[in-house]
Amino acid sequence: MTTPPQGPPPAPEWAPEHEVTTEAAAGLIAGRFPELAGAPVEPLAVGWDNTVFLVGGEWVFRFPRRRIAVPGVEREIAVLPAIAPRLPLPIPAPRFAAGPSEEFPWPFWGGRMIPGRELAEAGPGADRTVLAAQVGAFLRTLHDPVLAAEAGKGLPHDPMERSDPAVRAARTLPRLDSLVRLGVWERDPAVMGFLAEAAGRRPPAGNPVIVHGDLHVRHVLLDSAGRAAGVIDWGDVCLANPAVDLAVAYAGFAGAARAALLDAYGPVPPDREAAARVLALNLSATLAEWAASTGRATLLAEALAGIGRALSG
Template sequence: MTTPPAPPPAPEWEPEHEVTAEAAAALVGARFPGLAGAPVEALATGWDNTVFLVGGEWAFRFPRRRIAVPGVEREIAVLPAIAPRLPLPIPVPCFTAGPSEEFPWPFWGARMIPGRELAEVRPPDEDRTALAAQVGAFLRALHDPALAAEAGDGLPHDPMRRADPAVRAARTYPRLDALAGLGVRERDGAVMDLLAEARHRDAPAGGPVLVHGDLHVRHLLLAPDGRAAGVIDWGDLCLADPAADLSIAYAGFAGPARAALLAAYGPVPPGREAAARVLAVNLSATLAEWAASTGRAALLSEALAGLDRAVAD
């Protein structure tokens, strides 16, 4: 008797608990009576959270996987404290709910930050200079050691090893293989050279700062004029080397735009730059795999461009 083949493993982004708009309306209405009956519509979906717009004004964030719960708890605890210190809007939880019989995990709502993801807008690289300068100034404020001292108590130290180039390089090879298997992109020499060199690098030796932890092209919102509107999705907020956020300088910007970001941010030592470039490749490859697997054409194009930017001067 022939044994049937084992089913393929579920994708990493497969939800453990899917919240529909109807379920979100019921949960929000039950916990926050002032919002009962307000219209609810899907706003965004990621690996770890689903976001709904409630009453045309409030963005409610529901975990999709248990692994996201500690990040949700950190967002609730830390974002209100750091928001006044940052030069761009970030979500500030105004409605918070703990686990219940109806939903096993905490969730929260904040006033929606109007804007579109950089990955959706995809402005030409030459039109990103003003945006890049804003991002540099934002990261300079976020990475102020004083902010970490004030708001970082109890935060984990780089739990995803985002700033460790050897770890990130090792985790990138399967992503590149997946892209080749999907017929999206073959391995190329510049990317492979960067990863090979990174396997022998130590993590940067600087002191940890407060970092967003997952700052990529989906989490930077743009206003209609192309300038920055806000920074969202803080579930990976932690203490880490600044390289964990500076990856956006290499995945999202090139040429004069990248120079403007780094001028606004300040000096970046070579070891930190190398770690940031490796993370830029890793995040871009991960986003590209997800986009190709789920039919997100704009994100796929932006993520593939990010691979090229990450290895460009």
């Protein structure tokens, strides 16, 4: 006879360690930045690592939800102002930055809002070709070795091991198991075989560059015409192989759209492509698990589509 587990079930890994309410955010912002005192504060978005508020209809403030996110917040404050003027699409740039205090134990910051909607909300039928070319050109500029030499000092090297296909394949399998248990995905022999083969792969060759580090369909913003409006959420910015960001080419785009992205970006060696496809599966499975567990139907549909795109030609 199996003894049932005692006590409450373990908290999901995305559970906050420090939840900031709207009232608390308003007080923290007013206390550190008096010029914003009295400005309306509205909830804007919630992710695994940050709670985001819109202040005065103009400024977006990011508060860490988990201690693991704090180094990323510090990197955003340090690096984004240096690289933002160099990139062909808008990215957040801290205008207000606050260190830890008695009122809030971690740093937080605010920058001008980048209007737009997530690529995850575009729907599977949207034409992504023009958007893909813009993303490819953006990544080509971001991955310029000169930018890494001039603005990458002090950044860690791939701290999440996202360019290592063996590591990412191993971490994807439990995500897929969870999707099966949740009843939202059926095992695909092609996916399982690809991940088994990836377990023997080494990280791709090439010098590290500045990467966004977590580039997926929630972090590319679109305008009302479906063109790129910006790239957000840079908490995983680091130095790494370009494959880390190229995952979005395989999770977010397929067919003519992917070809447009890669044409704008430039040649991708086979070992880099393979690592990008593994990470595309990993990120898509992770987003799908979170979406299925938290009732985000639109994101779930997009993330499951990303699993399908990842291995498409």
